[in-house]
Amino acid sequence: MKLILLGAPGAGKGTQAEIICEKLSIPTISTGNIIREAMKNGTEMGLKAKAAVESGALVSDDVVIGIIRERLQESDCANGFILDGFPRTIPQAEALDALGVEIDCVLDIDVKDEAIAARLGGRRVCPACGASYHIEYKKPVTDGICDACGEALIQRKDDAPETVLDRLNVYHEQTEPLKDYYRGTGKLKSVPGQDRVEDTTKLVFEALGI
Ligand code: ADP
Ligand code: ZN
Secondary structure (H helix, E strand, C coil): CEEEEEECCCCCHHHHHHHHHHHHCCCEEEHHHHHHHHHHHCCHHHHHHHHHHHHCCCCCHHHHHHHHHHHHCCHHHCCCEEEECCCCCHHHHHHHHHCCCCCCEEEEEECCHHHHHHHHHCEEECCCCCCEEECCCECCCCCCECCCCCCECECCHHHCHHHHHHHHHHHHHHHCHHHHHHHCCCCEEEEECCCCHHHHHHHHHHHHCC
8 A cells, every 4th residue: 555645734644644554564654754853863954954844834845855765765665655744745746756656545634724723732742753642632641751652742843833824824835736636646535634533543444445
């Protein structure tokens, strides 16, 4: 299964990707996580990306296409993968096509803008392993602590309310046109994002026939 997850920031792509990844034993490739890791490690790419990420803008197509090209060559991608956060622009989708990647399904998780603001405000992430939580919808077992690795959770800088509005605008302008792009290929499926993670998962599994 080669799957693309589409949807606004905070729609639940990462959360659902984690669940599908476990069920199908295929890796999730999150450009957001790869970029944040590079920023944390202070690599050249990370330093270049920092200003864009923190202001809610997109990192340049060249950089993310390079990341994806390299990552898809790794052996764990041979039986399929889930792309979370890529493509995010039409040129990125065209680059994926040019790499000869045959996508099976593009799953759009649809959440209204008003709900997005509340979701991102309550999001907490683990700076060590990248796991994502929500103070109401996806609580860790112990408040403020990552279930997976025990680190103290933090709020992402780009989840600040003023940056969230910019990210939503970027989504509508640059990423949402991908729905039409993929609708044209007959591969687009859409599910309405639900408040409870497991309710969305049920719809996602139905849509994917898994
Ligand atoms: P979210 O889905 O919550 O918006 P991500 O973790 O997917 O967050 O992405 C965080 C930031 O990383 C984006 O706002 C953007 O700056 C950068 N980024 C991630 N993926 C891409 C991409 N495919 N193209 C350009 N920038 C990206
Ligand atoms: Zn962790």
